[in-house]
Amino acid sequence: MVLFLQLILDGLASGAIYGALALALVLIYRATHIVNFGQGEMATFSAYLAWQLCEWGVPVALSLLIVAILSFGLGVGVFWLVVRPIYRAPSATVAVLTLGLFVIFGAVCLWIWGAEQQQFPAIFPDMGWTLGGVRVTANMLGLIATLCVLAIILACVFRFTRFGLAMRASAAEPENSALVGLRVERMLTLGWGLAAVVGFLAAVLIAPHLFLSPSMMVPVLIYALASATLGGWDSPMGAIAGGLMIGVAESLGATFLPFIGAELRLCIPIAVALVVLLACPAGLFGRKAVIRV
Amino acid sequence: MSNLLQPKSHVILGTVFLIAAFAALPALLSSFLLFQVSLVLTYAMAGLGLNLLLGFSGQVCLAQGAFFACGAYTTAILNTRYGIDPLLTLPISTFVTALVGVAIGLPALRLPGLQLAIVTFGIAAIVPQLILKLGDFTGGVTGLNMDVPVPPTWFFGDQEAWLYYLCAAGAGLCVLVMRRLVRGDTGRTLRALRDNTLIAQSMGIDLTRTRLAVFAISSGFAGLGGGLYAILNGFISPQSFLASKSIDILVGTIIGGASSISGAFIGAVFVVFVPDWASEISPALGALIYGLCLIGMMLLAREGVVGLAIKGVRHLAAARDLQQSKQRSPAPNAAIGEEIRP
Amino acid sequence: MLAVHHLVAGYGSLQVLRGIDFSVEEGSIVALLGSNGAGKTTTLRALAGTIPSKGRVTLNGTDLLGLPAYHRTELGIAHIPQGRGTFVDFTVEENLLLGAITVRSRAQVAMDLDRWYEAFPRLRERRRQPAGTLSGGEQQMLAIARALMSRPRILMCDEPSLGLAPAIIHELFATLERLNEEHGTTMLIVEQNADLTLRIAHKAYVMEAGEITLEGSATELLATPSVQRSYLGA
Numbered sequence: 038m039v040l041f042l043q044l045i046l047d048g049l050a051s052g053a054i055y056g057a058l059a060l061a062l063v064l065i066y067r068a069t070h071i072v073n074f075g076q077g078e079m080a081t082f083s084a085y086l087a088w089q090l091c092e093w094g095v096p097v098a099l100s101l102l103i104v105a106i107l108s109f110g111l112g113v114g115v116f117w118l119v120v121r122p123i124y125r126a127p128s129a130t131v132a133v134l135t136l137g138l139f140v141i142f143g144a145v146c147l148w149i150w151g152a153e154q155q156q157f158p159a160i161f162p163d164m165g166w167t168l169g170g171v172r173v174t175a176n177m178l179g180l181i182a183t184l185c186v187l188a189i190i191l192a193c194v195f196r197f198t199r200f201g202l203a204m205r206a207s208a209a210e211p212e213n214s215a216l217v218g219l220r221v222e223r224m225l226t227l228g229w230g231l232a233a234v235v236g237f238l239a240a241v242l243i244a245p246h247l248f249l250s251p252s253m254m255v256p257v258l259i260y261a262l263a264s265a266t267l268g269g270w271d272s273p274m275g276a277i278a279g280g281l282m283i284g285v286a287e288s289l290g291a292t293f294l295p296f297i298g299a300e301l302r303l304c305i306p307i308a309v310a311l312v313v314l315l316a317c318p319a320g321l322f323g324r325k326a327v328i329r330v
Numbered sequence: 331m332s333n334l335l336q337p338k339s340h341v342i343l344g345t346v347f348l349i350a351a352f353a354a355l356p357a358l359l360s361s362f363l364l365f366q367v368s369l370v371l372t373y374a375m376a377g378l379g380l381n382l383l384l385g386f387s388g389q390v391c392l393a394q395g396a397f398f399a400c401g402a403y404t405t406a407i408l409n410t411r412y413g414i415d416p417l418l419t420l421p422i423s424t425f426v427t428a429l430v431g432v433a434i435g436l437p438a439l440r441l442p443g444l445q446l447a448i449v450t451f452g453i454a455a456i457v458p459q460l461i462l463k464l465g466d467f468t469g470g471v472t473g474l475n476m477d478v479p480v481p482p483t484w485f486f487g488d489q490e491a492w493l494y495y496l497c498a499a500g501a502g503l504c505v506l507v508m509r510r511l512v513r514g515d516t517g518r519t520l521r522a523l524r525d526n527t528l529i530a531q532s533m534g535i536d537l538t539r540t541r542l543a544v545f546a547i548s549s550g551f552a553g554l555g556g557g558l559y560a561i562l563n564g565f566i567s568p569q570s571f572l573a574s575k576s577i578d579i580l581v582g583t584i585i586g587g588a589s590s591i592s593g594a595f596i597g598a599v600f601v602v603f604v605p606d607w608a609s610e611i612s613p614a615l616g617a618l619i620y621g622l623c624l625i626g627m628m629l630l631a632r633e634g635v636v637g638l639a640i641k642g643v644r645h646l647a648a649a650r651d652l653q654q655s656k657q658r659s660p661a662p663n664a665a666i667g668e669e670i671r672p
Numbered sequence: 673m674l675a676v677h678h679l680v681a682g683y684g685s686l687q688v689l690r691g692i693d694f695s696v697e698e699g700s701i702v703a704l705l706g707s708n709g710a711g712k713t714t715t716l717r718a719l720a721g722t723i724p725s726k727g728r729v730t731l732n733g734t735d736l737l738g739l740p741a742y743h744r745t746e747l748g749i750a751h752i753p754q755g756r757g758t759f760v761d762f763t764v765e766e767n768l769l770l771g772a773i774t775v776r777s778r779a780q781v782a783m784d785l786d787r788w789y790e791a792f793p794r795l796r797e798r799r800r801q802p803a804g805t806l807s808g809g810e811q812q813m814l815a816i817a818r819a820l821m822s823r824p825r826i827l828m829c830d831e832p833s834l835g836l837a838p839a840i841i842h843e844l845f846a847t848l849e850r851l852n853e854e855h856g857t858t859m860l861i862v863e864q865n866a867d868l869t870l871r872i873a874h875k876a877y878v879m880e881a882g883e884i885t886l887e888g889s890a891t892e893l894l895a896t897p898s899v900q901r902s903y904l905g906a
Binding site for chain 2: 072119122123126127128129130131132133134136137138139140141143144145147148259262263266270301302303304306307310311314315318319320
Binding site for chain 3: 203205209216219
């Protein structure tokens with residue numbers, strides 16, 4: 038029982054990371070109907086920037102703040118330069134474009150900072166408690182709490198503010214939005230900027246634990262893709278829930294299913310996603326598009 | 331009328347020339363270059379399969395690399411464990427991979443496009459791990475060494491050339507099958523399914539059966555390509571079949587042009603040669619240059635190289651028609667053909 | 673208020689409008705009639721800025737040429753497209769709020785929300801329902817209210833009667849007439865349903881194959897034999 042709870046807690050903590058990156062992916066998908074395969078590498082790049090600032094003596098909190106703003110700019114820049122000319126093209130074309138982003142950002146990180154792993158400054162204090170046999174660290178709580186706060190803030194912004202309404206509308210119905218006077222492309226640009234910041238957040242949360250390296254986010258990307266698919270690509274809450282579920286499933290599965298072991302860990306999110314999708318093809322929280330014939 | 335509809339003699343002449351060029355390559359190229367061209371052909375086969383799925387039936391499958399691996403490992407295992415002649419393993423590999431394709435297709439094809447893409451990508455990502463896990467069968471991380479088929483006595487060239495002709499034959503077979511599928515009734519069914527699923531279904535097209543059949547053929551192509559890949563290299567290991575393989579095949583297909591047969595070959599050339607050229611230009615920035623090429627290609631040529639070529643030809647033809655019609659009627663009405671630009 | 677001079681527009685290399693001239697006086701209802709393919713919808717789209725166009729279009733003296741759609745909305749053009757432009761997954765209230773998304777003053781938005789709920793009580797009943805679940809007639813009312821939330825100078829409706837039952841259409845046109853009389857809302861209505869439209873309009877134009885072939889006051893056109901034959905089923 039204690040083991041069970043421990044595994045669940047561990048799973049929630051790693052699931053928080055998957056959920057955060059999945060959230061970034063879903064934000065972009067809702068805005069522009071694009072899956073940005075380069076999201077993880079863009080986030081890694083931002084994390085490296087933050088690390089570099091810290092190396093140069095800038096206090097951690099200030100570095101994070103500065104780079105958060107820079108990431109927003111990065112997201113806006115990438116959208117404006119590279120995505121905007123092409124986002125109405127067939128999805129396979131756009132997929133290759135974002136794969137190009139994946140390759141480029143990974144290569145830039147490798148080129149500037151090399152392949153060795155770096156130690157990223159810890160965000161949460163190195164504390165832990167044992168409650169009833171279950172080990173709880175400040176890091177775990179911090180991850181889960183950050184994700185919850187992020188989820189709540191986004192939910193409130195989207196649901197209760199005019200800005201959130203404008204963003205949702207621009208993403209869902211761009212033509213009608215233009216007719217009510219919304220500057221649709223501006224909204225999409227903001228969406229990309231916001232998603233870049235969320236991605237940066239995910240990278241920063243995982244970097245202290247995984248060690249910073251150019252390919253740090255690659256496995257996370259795969260888990261995040263599965264999470265977003267599980268939760269439903271048009272639901273930010275679904276992405277977060279999907280991430281948590283997959284984190285827990287992976288944690289439990291790797292321990293209780295011996296035939297999986299270390300090699301087949303990756304099977305778990307795919308299998309879970311596949312099983313759920315067979316029951317709900319649009320994802321758990323996704324909306325089935327009503328097709329008017 | 332535009333001159334795009336060329337008289338039949340031109341097409342025949344062109345095809346003959348193409349075949350002759352392909353046949354003469356071993357004499358013209360160095361051993362290593364010939365090897366790379368053979369590699370291109372194996373990727374092109376997988377690419378043709380993806381073309382069939384993506385370009386002609388509108389389904390995004392990112393597991394072509396997994397099917398490629400399946401074909402390669404089936405061939406290698408049959409040869410190393412059971413001593414079967416490499417060439418004889420090829421039909422078996424193709425068939426087995428097609429079966430695997432159907433097995434994956436049965437659950438996967440019920441998913442909408444995006445979800446299908448991600449699930450198949452996940453499958454592709456798992457493949458190396460799966461190969462490692464089944465180490466007893468697959469030789470695990472050390473890989474498998476294959477017998478290389480010796481050219482028969484009547485063959486006039488060396489081993490490299492023999493392998494090349496094998497790959498060319500395989501690719502040619504795939505092209506023939508694809509052409510038959512794409513023209514005629516099956517092609518129409520596929521395009522109907524791609525363009526408007528609802529209407530196609532209401533007209534009686536069996537969605538599931540057709541899609542499964544396409545999936546099977548497509549994975550069969552990849553299986554054949556994979557088997558030839560194993561024979562060509564003489565050695566395979568899990569390292570050869572990372573998720574990036576599936577991505578390479580996808581990239582090649584899109585860059586070449588997703589609804590064109592020649593596009594698969596052009597794309598395979600891109601994927602085999604450009605990364606090497608990029609790292610020759612600059613070892614550190616090779617990947618960066620490759621990524622820039624990808625983005626550049628997509629910004630410039632959304633429909634791939636072949637699409638760009640077709641547009642170019644159409645423009646030339648239209649310009650020539652306009653020229654001819656201007657010569658015939660000296661006072662054109664300015665309003666005709668005036669395009670409204672934003 | 674709205675003056676259109678030699679408007680040319682189309683889709684790519686297909687030219688639809690061949691240079692049309694018309695105007696809309698402030699506070700009036702102008703009808704733009706014609707059969708399918710005449711270019712009526714293209715006209716509205718060109719005015720709204722959703723397709724590129726050439727020619728001179730001025731709204732109260734301001735030249736609209738080259739301005740993007742959102743800018744024209746800010747200047748006071750409200751376009752209700754065919755299909756009503758409903759945000760289907762959003763609630764009725766969210767739809768109305770979206771109509772006022774360019775309005776800075778929250779007090780004004782709140783006031784207008786009340787005002788239009790008064791004018792269309794059925795919308796108030798359904799304020800929290802997804803707009804896609806409303807009937808055709810209700811969606812049309814919603815579209816009009818949404819357009820009016822931005823206090824536009826001119827309301828452009830593209831075939832408002834499309835797909836609606838006759839009784840609903842009567843109610844709709846009565847509403848439009850009432851809006852014009854009570855609030856002075858300027859309207860440009862594109863319709864195939866000439867009869868009802870001519871009865872509430874002040875001035876009318878008839879379009880054929882991208883050109884304006886007839887113009888006059890609504891009463892004149894109602895009496896014109898060719899119009900009666902082609903559009904009134906007489």
